[in-house]
Amino acid sequence: MSSLKLLxxxxxxxxxxxxxxxxxxxxxYEFHEENLSAKSELLLKSNPVxxxxxxxxxxxxxxxxxxxxxxxxxxxxSAGHQILPSNPYDRAIARFWASYIDEKLFxxxxxxxxxxxxxxxxxxxxxxxxxxLLDNAFVSISKGKKFFGGETIGFLDIAAGSFxxxxxxxxxxxxxxLIDEVKTPHLFKWVHDFRSDLAVKVNLPATEEIVEVxxxxxxxxxxx
Amino acid sequence: xxxxxxxxxxxxxPTVLGDCPFSQRVLLTLEHKKIPYELHLINTDDKPQxxxxxxxxxxxxxxxxxxxxxxxxDVIVGLLEEKYPDPSLAPPPxxxxxxxxxxxxxxxxxxxxxxxxxxxxxxxEELKALDEHLKSNGPYINGEKISAVDLSLAPKLxxxxxxxxxxxxxxxxxxxxxxxxYTKLLFSDKSFEKTKAAKEYVVAGWAPKMCITSSRIxx
Numbered sequence: 001m002s003s004l005k006l007l008x009x010x011x012x013x014x015x016x017x018x019x020x021x022x023x024x025x026x027x028x029y030e031f032h033e034e035n036l037s038a039k040s041e042l043l044l045k046s047n048p049v050x051x052x053x054x055x056x057x058x059x060x061x062x063x064x065x066x067x068x069x070x071x072x073x074x075x076x077x078s079a080g081h082q083i084l085p086s087n088p089y090d091r092a093i094a095r096f097w098a099s100y101i102d103e104k105l106f107x108x109x110x111x112x113x114x115x116x117x118x119x120x121x122x123x124x125x126x127x128x129x130x131x132x133l134l135d136n137a138f139v140s141i142s143k144g145k146k147f148f149g150g151e152t153i154g155f156l157d158i159a160a161g162s163f164x165x166x167x168x169x170x171x172x173x174x175x176x177x178l179i180d181e182v183k184t185p186h187l188f189k190w191v192h193d194f195r196s197d198l199a200v201k202v203n204l205p206a207t208e209e210i211v212e213v214x215x216x217x218x219x220x221x222x223x224x
Numbered sequence: 225x226x227x228x229x230x231x232x233x234x235x236x237x238p239t240v241l242g243d244c245p246f247s248q249r250v251l252l253t254l255e256h257k258k259i260p261y262e263l264h265l266i267n268t269d270d271k272p273q274x275x276x277x278x279x280x281x282x283x284x285x286x287x288x289x290x291x292x293x294x295x296x297x298d299v300i301v302g303l304l305e306e307k308y309p310d311p312s313l314a315p316p317p318x319x320x321x322x323x324x325x326x327x328x329x330x331x332x333x334x335x336x337x338x339x340x341x342x343x344x345x346x347x348x349e350e351l352k353a354l355d356e357h358l359k360s361n362g363p364y365i366n367g368e369k370i371s372a373v374d375l376s377l378a379p380k381l382x383x384x385x386x387x388x389x390x391x392x393x394x395x396x397x398x399x400x401x402x403x404x405x406y407t408k409l410l411f412s413d414k415s416f417e418k419t420k421a422a423k424e425y426v427v428a429g430w431a432p433k434m435c436i437t438s439s440r441i442x443x
Contacts (some may be wrong), residue, residue, distance in 0.1 A: 208328035219244040
């Protein structure tokens with residue numbers, strides 16, 4: 001097998017996605033912790049368009065964008081356990097919701113950190129609505145099973161679940177739980193099951209670490 | 225040659241050291257390693273242009289190492305340990321995570337509107353665990369020698385004591401005698417005195433956090 005190197009930062013949910021997926025598939029790789037205020041030559045060379053993490057380097061080939069990476073490793077390592085569904089329609093649905101998370105839900109979450117006062121309140125509302133939508137989608141996608149991916153965690157579980165430390169930290173720092181028994185009963189249960197997975201336990205950062213990151217960000221901004 | 229470091233200034237007092245515990249952690253590290261430094265106090269309510277150029281996301285603390293401005297107190301402390309290994313502050317792995325949940329349990333308790341949600345209990349449990357550790361290992365977390373874990377925890381304990389006292393009338397239980405000795409030891413150290421924010425700025429720095437949305441009652 002050609003060498004596999006992952007460039008990233010341990011706390012980034014996008015990097016965590018790739019780590020969980022590689023572990024779920026039992027693929028060995030070398031992790032290179034990047035310092036985002038002093039990016040390595042390798043990172044800049046491998047992702048010249050965005051200069052962001054994660055970047056997976058397979059032999060000579062760099063692949064960027066976490067969801068693209070997840071699909072790449074599923075295809076490049078097709079012998080083992082597959083994280084995308086086998087049925088084309090189910091795959092399309094999984095991709096749709098993963099895309100929704102990146103294009104709508106994540107910007108709302110990030111917006112909570114970057115705004116204040118009334119605008120922050122709006123971002124929190126948006127995030128709560130987004131979580132409720134995902135909760136609703138879980139019913140039809142999981143088809144009565146534990147995960148979006150069925151009996152075991154799959155592409156959409158990984159795409160969503162990698163944000164759990166941030167979501168929980170937001171709940172602590174801003175006093176608004178985005179996932180709870182009342183608002184998102186299915187996700188509430190799913191969180192517990194997702195967190196029990198070994199690949200998740202190893203790679204998801206501790207919520208208290210992310211609480212410190214959020215406090216640090218808020219201390220550095222005006223108004224808190 | 226002095227290392228340049230940018231830290232938060234006190235809210236409403238731009239020439240005075242501010243209330244960021246992560247900034248204090250970096251300053252304590254510089255002090256304990258006897259690294260000469262040049263301090264820039266950043267008014268986070270009105271960040272100067274030159275600062276936004278070196279720290280585009282406006283993060284503090286940032287430090288200049290090898291001509292590069294580095295953010296993130298974890299990264300900064302790690303780099304300082306690498307570049308200035310003497311005296312060593314590196315804790316052995318088995319104590320590196322002692323007290324790691326104290327700060328987030330403090331934040332949760334501070335924000336809590338429901339006295340029965342278990343958040344006060346959680347703070348007590350985390351402090352009790354630290355107290356137990358200090359009982360068998362003190363006076364510092366790594367025994368005789370002060371280490372990076374103490375320098376990270378000290379500012380957080382200072383905030384915890386000051387803020388929970390001020391907003392909730394809460395104090396660290398007297399029974400946790402080892403914690404009381406520990407904080408006394410840490411807070412009386414000259415470099416702690418030099419790098420801490422005055423209590424009123426610590427309190428002011430956390431005050432707005434009590435008001436999150438307009439639908440909540442603000443203290």
